[in-house]
Amino acid sequence: MKYFVSGDIHGFYDEWIKALEEKQFNIDDESHKIIVCGDLLDRGPKPKETIEFVLKLLKLGKIILVRGNHEDLALDLIENYVHYMFRITSTHHYFNGTFQTMLDLTGMSFYDATSCLMAFKKYARETDFVSKVIPKMKNYYETENYVFVHSWLPLKKDGTLNKNWRKASNLDWSKARWAKPVQLYAKKLYLEDKTIVLGHWHCSDFWRYAYPEKYSAFGGNECFEPFITKEIIALDACTAYTKKVNVVVIEDNPKN
Numbered sequence: 001m002k003y004f005v006s007g008d009i010h011g012f013y014d015e016w017i018k019a020l021e022e023k024q025f026n027i028d029d030e031s032h033k034i035i036v037c038g039d040l041l042d043r044g045p046k047p048k049e050t051i052e053f054v055l056k057l058l059k060l061g062k063i064i065l066v067r068g069n070h071e072d073l074a075l076d077l078i079e080n081y082v083h084y085m086f087r088i089t090s091t092h093h094y095f096n097g098t099f100q101t102m103l104d105l106t107g108m109s110f111y112d113a114t115s116c117l118m119a120f121k122k123y124a125r126e127t128d129f130v131s132k133v134i135p136k137m138k139n140y141y142e143t144e145n146y147v148f149v150h151s152w153l154p155l156k157k158d159g160t161l162n163k164n165w166r167k168a169s170n171l172d173w174s175k176a177r178w179a180k181p182v183q184l185y186a187k188k189l190y191l192e193d194k195t196i197v198l199g200h201w202h203c204s205d206f207w208r209y210a211y212p213e214k215y216s217a218f219g220g221n222e223c224f225e226p227f228i229t230k231e232i233i234a235l236d237a238c239t240a241y242t243k244k245v246n247v248v249v250i251e252d253n254p255k256n
Helices: 013-022 047-060 069-079 081-090 098-108 110-115 117-126 129-138 170-176 180-185 203-210
Strands: 002-006 032-036 063-064 146-148 195-198 232-234 248-251
Touching: 002 013, 013 047, 013 081, 047 063, 047 081, 047 098, 047 129, 069 081, 069 098, 069 117, 069 129, 098 117, 098 129, 098 180, 098 195, 117 129, 180 203, 180 232
Parallel strands: 002 032, 032 063, 146 195, 195 232
Antiparallel strands: 002 248
8 A cells, every 4th residue: 555644734625635735645455545644724824725625535435544733723623612712712722813714714703703602613613624524533553563642652651662562541642742742753662563644833843853953943944844753743834834745655454
């Protein structure tokens, strides 16, 4: 199987399609599948187009979706909106783009969404993103030689890797989606027998960590190309900043 892997698309539909085309993804080729390591939306200009394309791929069985922390943010915003509604412009949902995404997907104005609580929650839950796409998302996807996650694998309470990560709770996976993977990579908390493929954290920070004499995370000598080693493949191109989506092609067999 040939997997076309990306992460953190964040609603930058045109940039994602361009990257897939450059890597010669063919929707009609039975051996081609897309994997997205979380964070489909928020911050980008085309959330509707992104979701429409994902739905088409789902219908054709051409995409595997791993859940990201921004999908968690979307559900948290909806379920706890009564808590946030009177201070929405000061919350992480506002600054991370989640609230604006829900306005775009529901077609509601800022005034209507902040004054009509029940209507906002109803229409947000009915969006294809919430009702059809998020339920299809996995905590991880595994092939013979790779594990695809959003940020990292779950940890134990003592901060070491949970070796029983396949059976970790949804809560532990939710925490893992917010991890700082550069720090965990530096601590060598990766797998011996599989490569971890992840998004969430800008590639430039991995390049800075590995080659501090050459790269910085930001500031002119940053690198947003995929960071690839035997242990990890980091994909997040910090798309809102670079207007670039990374796609890596991985050839591997599905896990038996």
